Amino acid sequence: MKILLIEDDSQTSVYVATGLREQGHEVDHSATGQDGLALASRGGYHVMVIDRMLPGVDGLTIVKKVRAAGIKVPALLLTTLGGINDRVEGLEAGADDYLTKPFALAELLARVNALARRLPLPEEEMLLRVGNLELNRIERTVTRAGESIELQPQEFRLLEYLMRNAGQVVTRTMLLQNVWDFHFDPRTTVVETHISRLRAKIDRDFDEELIHTVRGSGYFLGISK
């Protein structure tokens, strides 16, 4: 995957670029807003990772200009302030996701992968299928190996999100933001509790586990290799 990284802090950019390259991605790095905007406008990237605070042209402006030029490449904004308005402003400018510094590399990788996957997947796919697990988004039913499974609405949303990102790591924060719409860090085991309940329903009575814990990163739904 070809990724554009616009980040002025050299240590952060080395850290991020190295991490992405280790995952087999191709990374173009730019340390200023102007250069970054020029590269982004040329196109050809799968994902853009843009720091919000940049000398010269700032991250928000880059996203706005790129979107105005009709380029739909998914953009991930990196914010420093932990600012409560940053998320809304970023999304309004046209960014697809945001990540507050400091972040774990695993979190960034998971989000970049999720953004890259977003394009080819039709938003309104009716039936999600992983192995013998099927989820019908219209009828809101779940079956595994033909057996019907009863889920609470919250568990259904959680499974739906995991299945849409099947085969990829999703972090705890991604689940909180996308399943519960929580944009803060809870001090109780909200995610863990629901994952374990979902596991009990999806995996317990079957030979093969579909929901896996990735230590230090998050969860992943799929057939383990």
Place this chain on the structure above:
Amino acid sequence: MAYPNNFLKSTSFRLLAWYAAVFVSSVAVLLLIVYWTTLASLDQQLSESVERETDVLGELYLTRGAESTVRAIQLRLADLRPPRRYYLLQDAAGKRIAGNLPPMTPREGEMVLPVSSLFKDRRPGPEEAVEAYPVVAMGRRLENGVFLLVGENRYRAVKAREAILQAFGWGILITVLLAAGGGAALGAGFLRRIEAINRTTRSIMDGDLSERVPTRGGEDEMDQLAINLNAMLDRIQGLMEGLKRVSDDIAHDLRTPLSRLRHRLEAARAKSGPDGERVFEQCILELDAILATFSALLRIAQIESGARRAAFSDVSLGGILGTVSEAYTAVAEDQDQKLEVRVERDFSISGDRELLTQMIANLVENAIRHCPAGVRISVSVGQDASAPVLSITDTGPGIPAAEREKVFQRFYRLETSRTTPGSGLGLALVKAVADLHGASVELSDNRPGLCVNIRFRADS
């Protein structure tokens, strides 16, 4: 203009009342002086006029004799214009020779005759109203026991008193009207300037620190007050900006090196062996806790700055309660606690969904984390005097009354909960979010347990 609810209690009304009272009493004093001097001067004129007439008639009697005097008196009595004059000429035997008064016991000098003594022989009819006034008279003994009495009634003085009293009435009425009008105008001007100050302070409390009290460029006390207030506001704004700058600087200057530290620890963890990995893992966890405290502090500071108000939209309190309870019911169940939600009536308020969600989640998490197994946690939205109230109650250990105010302070933690992990910022954030929405947070005893009531304004 927004008058205070009770006009009678307003400064403007008190000012007006004082203004009217001072004005009316000064006019009353003035009129009283006019009254006394006028009446005294009229009385003196009357005395002088009666004395002069007595002199003239006495002289006439002595020089020309009784005949001429009787004629003179009859001529004078033919004149019926007010003020009515009274004459009596009686002989030594007390028999009336001339005049229009009944005979009387001779008495020298000035006297006042009441109306009743004037007409012993007849009563004054309505057409004789002009005679119904007391008479100032002067008696004089002439030669051979002849007695002369000349009198004039007090018609003029009484009429003058009536006129003055009427003027007095009108004067007071006009004064009251003028005083009320002047006072109201003065009060309205005063109140308008006070209201301008109130409006400014309100919008400053709502987070707009750039507002200033308008001044007229004059040198009066109100302008001085406005100038001093503005100077104070400049200083507060400077301090606030300084505070914000400091927190922004902390955010940028400290979080960046901490971020790098975290990156390096992660890189080191990947390269270390299994033993080292656990140590690095713990270091990263500790660092994340520091960063989380940091984020929470910055978040509270940003909420308190009020800037978030610009993005308020209509949010349903019942909806947020639903979201939060869906997330936490299972968490509570895993600890053998029971979480219930009750929406008596849903309210839609103008607010920030993200922050309200975090506020309610914080309170529910507090209950879950600080209560033992078996408790019942209840979250509800209801109304109190048509204003929305959010309640989060539990049947756990509660908070001692003496500590209930302190728990909203940053980093304050109860003795009993020092061992539970946490930053001590959860309730400070709850308070900041409530303040942002103009709501109050009250902690009370749930007997047993804690009851948290968040009261919103009726119009929010």
